[in-house]
Amino acid sequence: MSEASGASVTPKSGNGRRPRSPAGTVRLAEVAAIAGVSEATVSRVLNRKYGVSAQTREQVERALQQVGYERPVKGEIVLVLVPGMRTPVFAAMVNAIESELTPYGLRAYVCPIVPGSAQERDYIEPMLDAGLAATIFLSASNTVRNADPVARQLLEARGIPYVSVNGGFPDGEMPVVSTDDWRAAELAVSHLYDLGHRRIGMCAGPVGNTPADRRVEGFIDAMDARGLGDAEDLVVRHHYSVDGGRHAADELLPLGVTAIVASSDDMALGAIRAAVRRGLEVPRDLSVVGYDDSYLLDFTDPPLTTVRQPVESLAESCVRTLVTMVQNRSVPPTEALIDPELRLRRSTGPAPR
The missing domain is CATH 3.40.50.2300 (Response regulator)
Known part of the structure; x- marks a missing residue:
């Protein structure tokens, strides 16, 4: 989406809200004026760019609705497949991922699963036509040897990107972010x-x-x-x-x-x-x-x-990679290893004589 003053967006037809321009488009300037922001900000919201506050993003979204613009179906939802939330590190990582996704206008849907089970497919299948932008395999089937490949095959068949955390699929060609x-x-x-x-x-x-x-x-x-x-x-x-x-x-x-x-x-x-x-x-x-x-x-x-485990760094790297893919930009199918850190407390001491 161009940020030039003459740039425009195409609204949905037949909404009865606001008449379209003769060219069948609504100009960014019109959306920006309604939202009280710059055209560059409207463009950043439309293209899932970082650096827009949640309040400003909501203003722009309301203005887009007012002029009758609808995003494509593939838009907001990021499924996070995770083996439950009872383990504190998974809960912390999901919270960090949610925080990292929010500035891009993406929403995390947390899906507790048994890694490698049919639950992954059961979550993904109904979301394919409901605004699914991407999926994160967080210590899910990506960590299980010989896991059922159907879940990721559904994503690949629809061109929906995914990122694996803490291990990748052995035959996969998508990026991976892991603790070393x-x-x-x-x-x-x-x-x-x-x-x-x-x-x-x-x-x-x-x-x-x-x-x-x-x-x-x-x-x-x-x-x-x-x-x-x-x-x-x-x-x-x-x-x-x-x-x-x-x-x-x-x-x-x-x-x-x-x-x-x-x-x-x-x-x-x-x-x-x-x-x-x-x-x-x-x-x-x-x-x-x-x-x-x-x-x-x-x-x-x-x-x-x-x-x-470097929770914050894992979440940041994972979301940065995912958003790049959602924006239809290529990323190398490599694994990024992030260094852990030793936390000393009192359960270790000198070897007994």
């Missing part, structure tokens, strides 16, 4: 190694889950780099849950580990529970590092050292 899980494992192992720990175990997520697999790879690489060659024997895979962490730790503790790296904060809390049940004290007898980070971790007993 290899780096996350390195940060945890390095911290524990510097504290004197040499027998370090890992409570890992399930096999076939992309972030879990990457964290295991990073853990083994970090251990090997420090000459701790039995790392593979000290990895136990289980579900991302407190019970999963407890069961995994119950297998690791008899192996003489003095520290545990967990694939999630829930698993780390489960590992602490397993240690306490054995009469061990954290961190005197066992150090534990989680993954994700939540403000609630300051109030656990003890407060949990964890590797923080």
